[in-house]
Amino acid sequence: MNIEVKNLSKWYGQVIGVNNLNFNIGPGVTGFLGPNGAGKTTLIRLLTGQLKPSKGELIIGNEPVWNNHRILRQIGYCPEMDAFWNYLTGWEFVFSLIRMHGFPRDEAEERTRKAIKTMDIEKAQDKRIGSYSKGMRQRIKMAQAIAHEPAILFLDEPLNGMDPLGRRTTIELIKDFGNQGKIVIVSSHVLHEVEKMTDKIILINHGRLLAEGNIYEIRRLIDTHPLQVTIRCDKVTLLTAKLMEYEDVQSVHFDRENNQLTVETNRPDEFHLRLPKIALESDVKIYSLWSPDENLEAVFDYLVR
Amino acid sequence: MPIYEESYSPWYGQLKTRPQTWWIIARTGIKLLWKKWMIVLVLVAYIPFFARAVQIYVMTRFGDKIEIAKTVKSLQINAGFFHEFLQGQAFFLLLIFIIAGAGLIANDRKFKALFIYFSRPVNFWDYIIGKFTIVGFYGALITLVPGLLLFMVRILLARDAVFFNKYFWIPFSITGYVFLVLVTMGGLILALSAASRSATSAAIFFFSLITFPNILQKILYKIHGIGLISLNANLKQVSSQMFGLEHPFHFSVWLGFVVLVGIVLLSIGILRIKVRPTEVVQ
Numbered sequence: 001m002n003i004e005v006k007n008l009s010k011w012y013g014q015v016i017g018v019n020n021l022n023f024n025i026g027p028g029v030t031g032f033l034g035p036n037g038a039g040k041t042t043l044i045r046l047l048t049g050q051l052k053p054s055k056g057e058l059i060i061g062n063e064p065v066w067n068n069h070r071i072l073r074q075i076g077y078c079p080e081m082d083a084f085w086n087y088l089t090g091w092e093f094v095f096s097l098i099r100m101h102g103f104p105r106d107e108a109e110e111r112t113r114k115a116i117k118t119m120d121i122e123k124a125q126d127k128r129i130g131s132y133s134k135g136m137r138q139r140i141k142m143a144q145a146i147a148h149e150p151a152i153l154f155l156d157e158p159l160n161g162m163d164p165l166g167r168r169t170t171i172e173l174i175k176d177f178g179n180q181g182k183i184v185i186v187s188s189h190v191l192h193e194v195e196k197m198t199d200k201i202i203l204i205n206h207g208r209l210l211a212e213g214n215i216y217e218i219r220r221l222i223d224t225h226p227l228q229v230t231i232r233c234d235k236v237t238l239l240t241a242k243l244m245e246y247e248d249v250q251s252v253h254f255d256r257e258n259n260q261l262t263v264e265t266n267r268p269d270e271f272h273l274r275l276p277k278i279a280l281e282s283d284v285k286i287y288s289l290w291s292p293d294e295n296l297e298a299v300f301d302y303l304v305r
Numbered sequence: 306m307p308i309y310e311e312s313y314s315p316w317y318g319q320l321k322t323r324p325q326t327w328w329i330i331a332r333t334g335i336k337l338l339w340k341k342w343m344i345v346l347v348l349v350a351y352i353p354f355f356a357r358a359v360q361i362y363v364m365t366r367f368g369d370k371i372e373i374a375k376t377v378k379s380l381q382i383n384a385g386f387f388h389e390f391l392q393g394q395a396f397f398l399l400l401i402f403i404i405a406g407a408g409l410i411a412n413d414r415k416f417k418a419l420f421i422y423f424s425r426p427v428n429f430w431d432y433i434i435g436k437f438t439i440v441g442f443y444g445a446l447i448t449l450v451p452g453l454l455l456f457m458v459r460i461l462l463a464r465d466a467v468f469f470n471k472y473f474w475i476p477f478s479i480t481g482y483v484f485l486v487l488v489t490m491g492g493l494i495l496a497l498s499a500a501s502r503s504a505t506s507a508a509i510f511f512f513s514l515i516t517f518p519n520i521l522q523k524i525l526y527k528i529h530g531i532g533l534i535s536l537n538a539n540l541k542q543v544s545s546q547m548f549g550l551e552h553p554f555h556f557s558v559w560l561g562f563v564v565l566v567g568i569v570l571l572s573i574g575i576l577r578i579k580v581r582p583t584e585v586v587q
Contacts, residue, residue, distance in 0.1 A: 045420065048420075048424040049423070049424065050420050050423050050424055067428070069426035069428075072424065072425055072426045073425075073426050075424060075425075077420075077421075077424040079417075079420060079421065079424075081417045082416070082417070084416050084418065085412065085413075085416055085418060086416065087337065088337070092333070092337075096329060096333040097421065097425065099329045100326045100329055100330075100422075100425045100426060100427055101425065101426060102426070144421075
């Protein structure tokens, strides 16, 4: 099953929510990224059939989403907002929502129990949601989204308010869902958390698609910002001199105290191929090598700001 | 292209082809409202029923021996008796609508929960019918059920079939009247609930809409057709026709009926505008 978005636009009067989006999403975890007001939530609401597209097509598994109960049954949605009836218990909340998917009572009970257990909120299941902490509310929201074991899962800021342990287990859970062949779409602006879940991203800004694909591939395509590579080695000065001979190396900053240098290169692929050769020829021992700006934060920064 | 495990367990059993989501919404709502104070209210609303049942018993068994019963119309068990009983329940009905109905949609809007429904196989009508069933259930519990029970009591206590032969149509009138009241008042309270995020505001507005025009038409009774401004007066006028009674107001029954239909259509219109999963802040 795939999600196909073709020329999708949504406007509210004169306000454009999303503008002419085109992309495909397959199984696995995909991150929807963008600053506040970028159109992430509008896009999720279009994908979950809550909004009708103004223009374009939105197809899941060869069927349009809007007003399509067959598709809606396969969707799990964990909203960003605390969409709760505070007077319900956690169990009642999950159970009543899962029944709407057409499960018989016994099956719905079993699935509610399983989802609540998965989200580790069994102890609070009979308490009113009104008395839940933010983290617990987040867990119960997740439970209602996964209880019917949907093939497609939309998670809008799923880690909001969770404690570090909860975050870690939820990240693992999301990755598991992705590995199980589900389409999992995680919308977030906490970049390092998305990075822990996936390297597949869709970057949106001002309702437009800014970038789509693998974070590292996208990073490589941003030629306006040279890639930074930090190297820790034993002969910092020598390696700096050798590297400066090449045209693609824009600058080298070295830090003698820590025995490391940071290189800015326009052609990272060539640079990475060349570096081991230089190290061998110059007898330089490289202890570690990493790219401080080859991460989601940097990609996001370069594209959005 | 990664290879996925496909190990999640989709449901291979028989899903209902079109789940009765309205019923799930209704049942959850009914269950949640069935609390101590609601039980007390329903029990209090049954006091007139017991009084009327005693009246039926006395009038059926000893009516011919009580002189006053032959002259005082309100003591007699006829179509007017059932109509009067239902009219008397209007106060409890108002309370039920305020308590059960005012928060039904307002709370969903307050908690921003509408999209939780609409991202599932639930459409507008599933949602509205589900919510309406909640107020309809409690409304019918204190009007339709006791009304029909009173008729049964009268039939069971009868020594012959004279009453039944004469008034066999009363259960239909009771049902029709209750349906009319529930649809108009229930629709109105849902519309007001949808128009607000506060159950209290919806309740106050509903109470005002029901009582003030009613008071006004009583004050200005000399103005021809003034009753048309009051929901109560229109209901009374139409229901008097249903029970074969004299019309209490000087306007056409059909005009009254048109006003009631108008209220229902207006309520649906408000619901259509307000019950949307996503609210756009511009």
